[in-house]
Amino acid sequence: xxxxxxxxxxxxxxxxxxxxxxxxxxxxxxxxxxxxxxxxxxxxxxxxxxxxxxxxxxxxxxxxxxxxxxxxxxxxxxxxxxxxxxxxxxxxxxxxxxxxxxxxxxxxxxxxxxxxxxxxxxxxxxxxxxxxxxxxxxxxxxxxxxxxxxxxxxxxxxxxxxxxxxxxxxxxxxxxxxxxxxxxxxxxxxxxxxxxxxxxxxxxxxxxxxxxxxxxxxxxxxxxxxxxxxxxxxxxxxxxxxxxxxxxxxxxxxxxxxxxxxxxxxxxxxxxxxxxxxxxxxxxxxxxx
Amino acid sequence: xxxxxxxxxxxxxxxxxxxxxxxxxxxxxxxxxxxxxxxxxxxxxxxxxxxxxxxxxxxxxxxxxxxxxxxxxxxxxxxxxxxxxxxxxxxxxxxxxxxxxxxxxxxxxxxxxxxxxxxxxxxxxxxxxxxxxxxxxxxxxxxxxxxxxxxxxxxxxxxxxxxxxxxxxxxxxxxxxxxxxxxxxxxxxxxxxxxxxxxxxxxxxxxxxxxxxxxxxxxxxxxxxxxxxxxxxxxxxxxxxxxxxxxxxxxxxxxxxxxxxxxxxxxxxxxxxxxxxxxxxxx
Numbered sequence: 001x002x003x004x005x006x007x008x009x010x011x012x013x014x015x016x017x018x019x020x021x022x023x024x025x026x027x028x029x030x031x032x033x034x035x036x037x038x039x040x041x042x043x044x045x046x047x048x049x050x051x052x053x054x055x056x057x058x059x060x061x062x063x064x065x066x067x068x069x070x071x072x073x074x075x076x077x078x079x080x081x082x083x084x085x086x087x088x089x090x091x092x093x094x095x096x097x098x099x100x101x102x103x104x105x106x107x108x109x110x111x112x113x114x115x116x117x118x119x120x121x122x123x124x125x126x127x128x129x130x131x132x133x134x135x136x137x138x139x140x141x142x143x144x145x146x147x148x149x150x151x152x153x154x155x156x157x158x159x160x161x162x163x164x165x166x167x168x169x170x171x172x173x174x175x176x177x178x179x180x181x182x183x184x185x186x187x188x189x190x191x192x193x194x195x196x197x198x199x200x201x202x203x204x205x206x207x208x209x210x211x212x213x214x215x216x217x218x219x220x221x222x223x224x225x226x227x228x229x230x231x232x233x234x235x236x237x238x239x240x241x242x243x244x245x246x247x248x249x250x251x252x253x254x255x256x257x258x259x260x261x262x263x264x265x266x267x268x269x270x271x272x273x274x275x276x277x278x279x280x281x282x283x284x285x286x287x288x289x
Numbered sequence: 290x291x292x293x294x295x296x297x298x299x300x301x302x303x304x305x306x307x308x309x310x311x312x313x314x315x316x317x318x319x320x321x322x323x324x325x326x327x328x329x330x331x332x333x334x335x336x337x338x339x340x341x342x343x344x345x346x347x348x349x350x351x352x353x354x355x356x357x358x359x360x361x362x363x364x365x366x367x368x369x370x371x372x373x374x375x376x377x378x379x380x381x382x383x384x385x386x387x388x389x390x391x392x393x394x395x396x397x398x399x400x401x402x403x404x405x406x407x408x409x410x411x412x413x414x415x416x417x418x419x420x421x422x423x424x425x426x427x428x429x430x431x432x433x434x435x436x437x438x439x440x441x442x443x444x445x446x447x448x449x450x451x452x453x454x455x456x457x458x459x460x461x462x463x464x465x466x467x468x469x470x471x472x473x474x475x476x477x478x479x480x481x482x483x484x485x486x487x488x489x490x491x492x493x494x495x496x497x498x499x500x501x502x503x504x505x506x507x508x509x510x511x512x513x514x515x516x517x518x519x520x521x522x523x524x525x526x527x528x529x530x531x532x533x534x535x536x537x538x539x540x541x542x543x544x545x546x547x548x549x550x551x552x553x554x555x556x557x558x559x560x561x562x563x564x565x566x567x568x569x570x571x572x
Contacts, residue, residue: 008475009390013402016387016446023443024409027420034419086315089308092300100312102558107319109554110547111504113525117543121329121536122322127340129325163318170562194304223415226506230526244415248507256419263416270413 028267031260039257051261061262063238064246067154068222071242072273074158075217083168084210088198090169091176101173105166112161116230119160123147153232153240160227168213175209176202211281218273222266243269323547330540337536352537353545360531362542364517365524366549369503372434372520376441377498381491383442384449389479391450392457393465403454409447415507422511430512437512437520441502449494456490457483493560500550521546 038047055061086104090097107115122129125145134142146156179202187197225244228234234241234249241249243266250259278284329337330352331345356362391399421440430436460483468482484491506522513519519527525546532539 005394005475006396009394009396012386012390012475012479015383016450017402019383019439019443019446020406020409022424023421023440024412024417024447025405027417027424028412030420031416039419082315085311089311092308094305094308094312100316102555103316104319105562106551106554107323109500109504109550110323111506111522111525111550113504113506113522114543114547115323117525117528117539118322118326121326121540127338127536129322129343132340132343160322163315166319194300219411219413223413225415229507244413247415247418251418251422259419260416263413263419266413266416270411274411 031263031267034257035261035264037257039260040254047257051257055258055261055265060238060241061246064234064241064243064262067238067240068242068269070154071158071221071224072218074162075221076214079162079165079217080168080210080213082163083165083213084172084203084206086165087169087172087176088202091173092194101170104169107164108166112224112226113230115160116227119156119227120147120231123156147231148236150236150239153236157227157232157240161224168217171213172206172209175206179205207281208283208285211277211283214277214281215274215283218277219270222270222273326540327544330537330544332537334534334536337540349537352535352539352541355532355535355538356542356545359535359538360524360528360542362521362524362545365519365521366545368434368518369520369522369549372437372441372509373499373502375434375438376445376502377495379438379442380445380449380498381495384446384453384494385484385487385491386479388450388453389457389483392454403451406447406450410451412447414444418507418511421508425512432512432514432518434513434518437509440508440512441498441505444508445498445501449498452494452497453487453490456487456493460486489560492557496553496557496560500553503550521549 034044035051036046036048038045038050090101094100121127123146125131125143125148128146130146131143134140144152146152183205184197184201187201192200223244224242225248228240228242228245229248232240234245243262247259247262247266250256250262325343328344331348331350333349333351336346387402390396391402425431425436425440428436430439464486465478465482468478473482504522506525509520509523510526513523525543528539528542532542
């Protein structure tokens with residue numbers, strides 16, 4: 001009986017282990033090892049850290065790093081705080097909060113590729129809605145080709161995504177709903193306003209969940225791809241190139257060793273971000289004992 | 290839980306106004322671009338290009354007709370459906386089979402499996418495009434739907450595993466114990482007792498994976514190369530050349546592609562939200 005149970009458990013686990021090994025573990029081992037190789041269509045030759053040295057020397061990789069850093073910065077400083085503010089407001093049960101919760105979540109359920117075309121139209125210099133809107137509100141002098149000029153491309157792309165905070169809003173709302181009511185009692189008796197309660201009581205209690213959202217948004221920012229690939233392709237002149245787009249470019253020109261070296265940077269930055277955020281937000285520590 | 294203290298009761302008017310101002314601004318920032326595109330899908334090409342007004346002068350269905358007839362959007366949608374439904378079923382099966390013993394039995398390597406799957410959760414997929422492409426080619430699965438389904442199953446396995454595991458942990462033990470007393474073996478307990486009780490967990494994972502894979506673009510592009518196998522997301526890449534200055538057609542096609550996950554969401558809202566938050570918080 002005991003022996004056959006062990007066998008059953010093993011058989012039960014086997015498909016998952018096989019899939020995990022084939023499509024996650026082995027690919028990761030591959031990029032780790034081959035990032036130290038010159039690898040293209042003709043073969044594989046060890047070249048030490050040449051891929052890495054080349055990258056750190058290349059101007060386009062520097063742009064990719066810089067743009068990814070700006071993107072991550074926007075995620076941390078704007079994206080998550082907006083989600084928290086919105087979650088606090090909707091948690092106050094303002095009239096219609098359920099409808100707004102659904103509405104705000106909808107963009108999260110739409111694919112980045114569809115949104116890429118939405119914004120390709122929205123920003124279009126000739127017929128786009130943004131330029132139309134600027135004209136209508138008397139800011140016609142600001143009209144420009146938002147996605148395809150050097151100074152605005154990256155920020156236009158960030159704006160296609162930064163207001164889509166629905167997922168984090170819902171996660172934070174779930175956390176707010178789980179805060180026991182009696183914690184607010186003293187504050188209510190003392191006459192603290194909604195805003196004071198949110199700022200001094202709710203916000204500190206959201207530390208864990210905000211940390212979790214930070215981890216999710218930073219790792220998502222590191223792999224953001226479709227919206228760039230389907231619009232600017234990283235241009236003009238690398239103005240909107242990020243790490244994922246740089247990986248894809250190296251892959252496309254059969255410079256696989258380099259693609260994997262960039263991939264290793266993405267993995268590494270992800271791990272550093274997770275460790276750092278867990279530390280800063282002291283994730284896992286309890287509030288009460 | 291009584292929540293009257295944190296609701297509208299006794300809130301000053303200026304604060305209510307501020308709340309609604311913020312909400313209104315968000316509605317505008319999030320939804321205006323999408324709504325503009327959906328409205329534009331009902332315009333004529335000339336009307337879009339003239340950039341005059343947000344609403345169509347006449348509600349024109351030509352764009353939707355073109356989207357459905359000219360480029361074979363229905364076939365792309367059917368392909369997407371096949372791939373997403375296939376991936377969701379496979380992931381549900383595999384993750385349930387793996388999560389159940391981890392949640393319920395003591396054996397060596399049990400914690401290690403959980404830790405390794407949790408690590409897989411944070412793997413940045415775009416870093417893996419070279420090896421994934423080559424593995425698919427080596428296995429002879431390039432340009433096959435089954436290849437894409439297997440790849441998705443692998444990539445989305447960690448999150449499904451962790452959600453299923455959390456679900457199994459929340460099930461009461463007593464029914465399984467009764468089944469063991471009756472002499473049922475592992476597979477009988479799993480298929481006849483546990484899975485029939487796991488409807489909510491299974492549907493949460495299935496819906497979540499369906500939406501994720503429906504929206505996935507990068508690996509679908511890498512794996513599927515022939516035109517007749519394209520998923521809707523891959524097709525989007527070719528819309529601009531296919532529609533060749535037929536903007537209402539392109540916008541209508543995008544509207545239809547966006548509509549599917551939105552419908553899934555609106556109909557199954559509670560489940561989707563629970564799945565996404567469970568997956569996220571567990572991560």
